[in-house]
Amino acid sequence: MIYLELFYTFFMIGAFTFGGGYAMLPLIQEQVGVRWGDVISQQSMIDFVAVSESTPGPFAINMATYIGSEMGGVFGSFCATLGVVLPSFMIILIVAKCYDRFKESHIVKGCMTGLKPAVVGLIGNAVLGVLMTVFFPAGISLSVFTGISFYIYAAIFGVMLLLALKKVHPILIICLSAVIGIAVGYLGF
Amino acid sequence: MKLKRIWQLFCTFFKIGAFTFGGGYAMIPLIQKETVEKKGWITDEDILEIIAIAESTPGPIAINSATFVGYRTAGFWGAFAATLGVVLPSFMIILAISYVLRQFQQLKAVQYAFNGIRAGVLALLFKALWSMYQKAPKSWVSYTVMAGAFVLTAFLNVNVLFVIIGCAVFGLVTSLLVKKEAEK
Numbered sequence: 001m002i003y004l005e006l007f008y009t010f011f012m013i014g015a016f017t018f019g020g021g022y023a024m025l026p027l028i029q030e031q032v033g034v035r036w037g038d039v040i041s042q043q044s045m046i047d048f049v050a051v052s053e054s055t056p057g058p059f060a061i062n063m064a065t066y067i068g069s070e071m072g073g074v075f076g077s078f079c080a081t082l083g084v085v086l087p088s089f090m091i092i093l094i095v096a097k098c099y100d101r102f103k104e105s106h107i108v109k110g111c112m113t114g115l116k117p118a119v120v121g122l123i124g125n126a127v128l129g130v131l132m133t134v135f136f137p138a139g140i141s142l143s144v145f146t147g148i149s150f151y152i153y154a155a156i157f158g159v160m161l162l163l164a165l166k167k168v169h170p171i172l173i174i175c176l177s178a179v180i181g182i183a184v185g186y187l188g189f
Numbered sequence: 190m191k192l193k194r195i196w197q198l199f200c201t202f203f204k205i206g207a208f209t210f211g212g213g214y215a216m217i218p219l220i221q222k223e224t225v226e227k228k229g230w231i232t233d234e235d236i237l238e239i240i241a242i243a244e245s246t247p248g249p250i251a252i253n254s255a256t257f258v259g260y261r262t263a264g265f266w267g268a269f270a271a272t273l274g275v276v277l278p279s280f281m282i283i284l285a286i287s288y289v290l291r292q293f294q295q296l297k298a299v300q301y302a303f304n305g306i307r308a309g310v311l312a313l314l315f316k317a318l319w320s321m322y323q324k325a326p327k328s329w330v331s332y333t334v335m336a337g338a339f340v341l342t343a344f345l346n347v348n349v350l351f352v353i354i355g356c357a358v359f360g361l362v363t364s365l366l367v368k369k370e371a372e373k
Contacts, residue, residue: 014248016353022317024249026342030349043307050306051286053313056210057279058251065283074284081280088248089272092256093265095242103241106368107361112245114360117331118353120321121338127314128343134307153308160312165319171210173309181305182298 002072003079009035010064010083017060018115024060025049026122028067029129036071042133054171060084149184156180194263195270201228202255202274209251216251216275220258230262251275330363 009031017024032040052062061081068080095102102108134153136144144150160173201223209216217240224230235258243253252272259271293299325331334356341347 012350016247016350017249018247018353019244019250019321022314022321025314026349027353043303046307046310047303049314050303050310051283051290053310054210055279055282055286056208057206057282058216058249058275060249061251061276061279062283065280066287069284069287077280077284077287081276084249085252085272085276088246088252089256089268091246091248092242092253093260093268095246096257096260096268099238099242103238106364108245110361110364111357112360113326113330113364114334114356114358115353117325117334118338118356118360120318120325121335121340122342122349122352123314123318123321124335124339125342127311127318130307130311130314134311153304156305156308157312160309161315164312164316170313173313174306177305177307177309177312178302179305181303181308182301185297185301185304 003076005035006068006072006076007079007083010068010080011086013064014060014084015087018112019119022059022123022126023119024063026126028063029126032067036067040067040070042129043137046130046133050174054174152184191263195266197228198259198262198267199270199274202259202271203277205255206251206275207278214250216254220254224258224262231258235261330360334359 013024013027013031017027029042029045032045033042048063048066051066052059055062061084064080064084065077068077070076072079134157135150138144156177160177163173163176164170205216205219205223209219217236220239221233221236225233225236239254239257242257243250246253252275255271255275256268259268261267263270322335325335337359338352338356341352342349
């Protein structure tokens with residue numbers, strides 16, 4: 001049953017993601033790919049990262065609502081969102097009650113020394129996956145490098161990375177990329 | 190009185206959820222302004238506590254901080270109201286957008302736009318990765334875990350969940366060993 005599957009998949013994602021922002025991306029990418037890869041392509045997942053970045057609210061909630069809605073309509077998105085929220089909610093209620101013991105816990109501190117860098121490595125892999133989808137959607141072959149479109153998208157990527165490092169707002173970067181994408185598309189590359 | 194407080198928590202976090210882009214850390218300044226400066230429900234020290242807790246518990250930072258502030262302010266139902274408030278705007282907006290997107294994704298212009306956007310998103314992800322790398326602790330344990338997590342998932346196709354659990358255990362064991370060494 002899709003509703004139950006949405007709930008427990010996102011429950012697990014919520015329970016095992018440490019850190020904010022894109023920390024959830026590796027788990028979402030893997031779980032969605034394994035379970036619903038035939039309905040939600042890697043491309044549409046990247047598109048949705050852009051939508052999530054340009055709408056208010058936490059990335060995790062946006063992703064859960066979107067994937068839930070694609071797989072099971074309104075009730076599906078309700079189940080996925082409830083699933084991703086519930087672990088945090090319960091854990092914080094417990095921690096809020098015994099905060100001092102939690103703060104001094106060597107076990108928590110020890111685990112965090114492994115978890116913080118792990119998230120960086122995992123996101124590294126997620127970004128590599130996005131890179132492959134953007135530049136080599138049909139796999140790496142020599143023909144990719146002979147077409148002009150590869151170089152156009154590489155140039156868009158380069159310029160946008162420069163702007164991002166100059167702290168230009170993400171929404172502006174997404175809008176600029178969209179305009180260039182439309183122009184390039186109608187010019188027929 | 191308490192009911193009023195719970196309703197205020199809901200409204201405040203609804204506003205926070207509706208007006209922060211980028212989620213998580215972007216929400217902290219707004220939470221500070223609304224709950225410390227305007228309402229005086231919690232103190233600046235509580236905000237620092239919230240960040241520390243949100244970072245060392247699983248789940249989205251936005252949810253963690255809403256639940257924590259709500260609980261501190263008005264107990265269980267306060268936590269419930271604040272969490273519901275922070276989730277609801279995203280939920281409604283995304284539900285609407287996913288329907289609109291489905292109607293328009295056949296359009297040529299939309300497809301072209303997303304071709305460009307994907308390259309832009311890749312750039313944003315690279316930037317996020319870079320700033321996370323800079324924030325990570327600089328030690329041999331840290332670099333080993335980073336490289337290990339990357340290689341295991343990228344080239345050996347190990348399940349992400351196993352890697353997360355493994356890295357937590359590795360961090361725990363090495364920090365206990367370091368502590369023992371220091372006690373000697």
